[in-house]
Amino acid sequence: MKKLLKILSNRFVMVGISILLQVVLLMLVILKFNSYFVFFYAICILISIGAVLYIVNKNINPEYKIAWIIPIMLFPIFGGLFYLLFGGNQLSRHEIAKMSHVFQREAEAYPIEHPVLDKLAQENIEAGNQARYISKFTYSPVFEHTSTEFLPSGEAKFTRMLEELRKAEHFIFLEYFIIENGVMWDSILEILEEKAAQGVDVRLIYDDMGCLFTLPYNYYQQMEEKGIQCQTFNRFIPMLSSKFNNRDHRKICVIDGWVGFTGGVNLADEYINEYEKHGHWRDAAILLKGDAVWELTVMFLSMWDYIVGENDRLADFAPTRYCPHQIENDGYVVPFGDTPLDHEIVGETVYMNLINKAKKYIYINTPYLIIDNEMTTALCNAAKQGVDVRIMTPHVPDKKIVYALTRSYYNVLVENGVKIYEYTPGFNHAKTFVVDDEYGVVGTINLDFRSLYLHFECAVWMYRSSCVKHIKEDFLKTLEQCQKITLSQCHNINGFQRLGRAILRVFAPLM
Numbered sequence: 001m002k003k004l005l006k007i008l009s010n011r012f013v014m015v016g017i018s019i020l021l022q023v024v025l026l027m028l029v030i031l032k033f034n035s036y037f038v039f040f041y042a043i044c045i046l047i048s049i050g051a052v053l054y055i056v057n058k059n060i061n062p063e064y065k066i067a068w069i070i071p072i073m074l075f076p077i078f079g080g081l082f083y084l085l086f087g088g089n090q091l092s093r094h095e096i097a098k099m100s101h102v103f104q105r106e107a108e109a110y111p112i113e114h115p116v117l118d119k120l121a122q123e124n125i126e127a128g129n130q131a132r133y134i135s136k137f138t139y140s141p142v143f144e145h146t147s148t149e150f151l152p153s154g155e156a157k158f159t160r161m162l163e164e165l166r167k168a169e170h171f172i173f174l175e176y177f178i179i180e181n182g183v184m185w186d187s188i189l190e191i192l193e194e195k196a197a198q199g200v201d202v203r204l205i206y207d208d209m210g211c212l213f214t215l216p217y218n219y220y221q222q223m224e225e226k227g228i229q230c231q232t233f234n235r236f237i238p239m240l241s242s243k244f245n246n247r248d249h250r251k252i253c254v255i256d257g258w259v260g261f262t263g264g265v266n267l268a269d270e271y272i273n274e275y276e277k278h279g280h281w282r283d284a285a286i287l288l289k290g291d292a293v294w295e296l297t298v299m300f301l302s303m304w305d306y307i308v309g310e311n312d313r314l315a316d317f318a319p320t321r322y323c324p325h326q327i328e329n330d331g332y333v334v335p336f337g338d339t340p341l342d343h344e345i346v347g348e349t350v351y352m353n354l355i356n357k358a359k360k361y362i363y364i365n366t367p368y369l370i371i372d373n374e375m376t377t378a379l380c381n382a383a384k385q386g387v388d389v390r391i392m393t394p395h396v397p398d399k400k401i402v403y404a405l406t407r408s409y410y411n412v413l414v415e416n417g418v419k420i421y422e423y424t425p426g427f428n429h430a431k432t433f434v435v436d437d438e439y440g441v442v443g444t445i446n447l448d449f450r451s452l453y454l455h456f457e458c459a460v461w462m463y464r465s466s467c468v469k470h471i472k473e474d475f476l477k478t479l480e481q482c483q484k485i486t487l488s489q490c491h492n493i494n495g496f497q498r499l500g501r502a503i504l505r506v507f508a509p510l511m
Contacts, residue, residue: 279426
């Protein structure tokens, strides 16, 4: 009986049962009113027609439109209803209004003048234009006086993070998509408890959907008992709803306002290879020190204030307040956030700008390669012009369907000269771009529709920072552990695989 109660009280089981009950209830309602089936059918058809018309006229990616129109037309009775339940990619109007207020505060946090941006534009007009775009749509100015340190693995990030957390004297902000008890999180939590006891302002945000299977229900209460202020983003309620499309996929750590981390590494043991979940886990992160950490701080406080409904005084957390000295210049640095609520695909546009401006090479790390026609065309055109375009993906998948979908893009890319490499020891979770020994991006943004269109994300854009060279060196070194995908491999698949991949491509925007 105790074992049964333990199983039934498991969060995953409770969620599954709740959703199943909702589906059963919906079916019972339909059966109960089967005598009115003609009217029900007519209403559903009208809803489906309305949904199709709405989708066609909506200003969204055409591939996303096709991915919804096909199932609605195939299943007109439930297609429109299904779109009403899951087709949205936004929070409620009330929540969007709250977030708009936060955006306004972000805009007010920065000066109208951009002297560093003007200086960059004078040095390189193309770099200045790219930075100007990011500044305009994310409210993040271009920063100097910032050091950059590339961390080529989860283990490297973990080591440096522990070192910096132990030095914290004033505040620690953590915002992560996944947290799971184990060596990594337990070690960090021990320091957080110690610092909170010393009076350090310790705050934690985790995505409730991302931690659905890794943390117990109401874990935030356990953190509060330890003196750690804790909030969950988009708290999961087991209901059929589209609100869970929008997830906080960011990974941010800010210490005393002038030390900051971001990148692909979550706070769980597979990210530091304490155990092999999908072979050897390869990842990447970046450590910033200096003025640019201010943007990571503002991103965190914006999310915190959105969830809590408070208005922290941003100036209290400025990097210059606690930084012991001014950091020397290390190129130009622009940390930026990407949100699904502003109707601007910042992450994809930043990547596209780098691809379209590349002259010598583009080296890309991504765990998923599920891209739209525009990015596919841009990568192919760059390769056709003689740019050395290389993309590194995993060889061991974490999600088999998504992996098959990633491989479905290989053929057209390889045919047009793009070089694709699979990381044979395991799973490549790094998200980096490096271009022409000048530009680099390290962050949380995957090359898939969900990351580019639906999630809250963040990254760091750099121009002529020392970090850029290290990103390139790490990429080239890792190629020694990869297998290059040939055109014959792309063609050498059976009919069932070919059909399966073709079907998956149609619904790629929904995955």
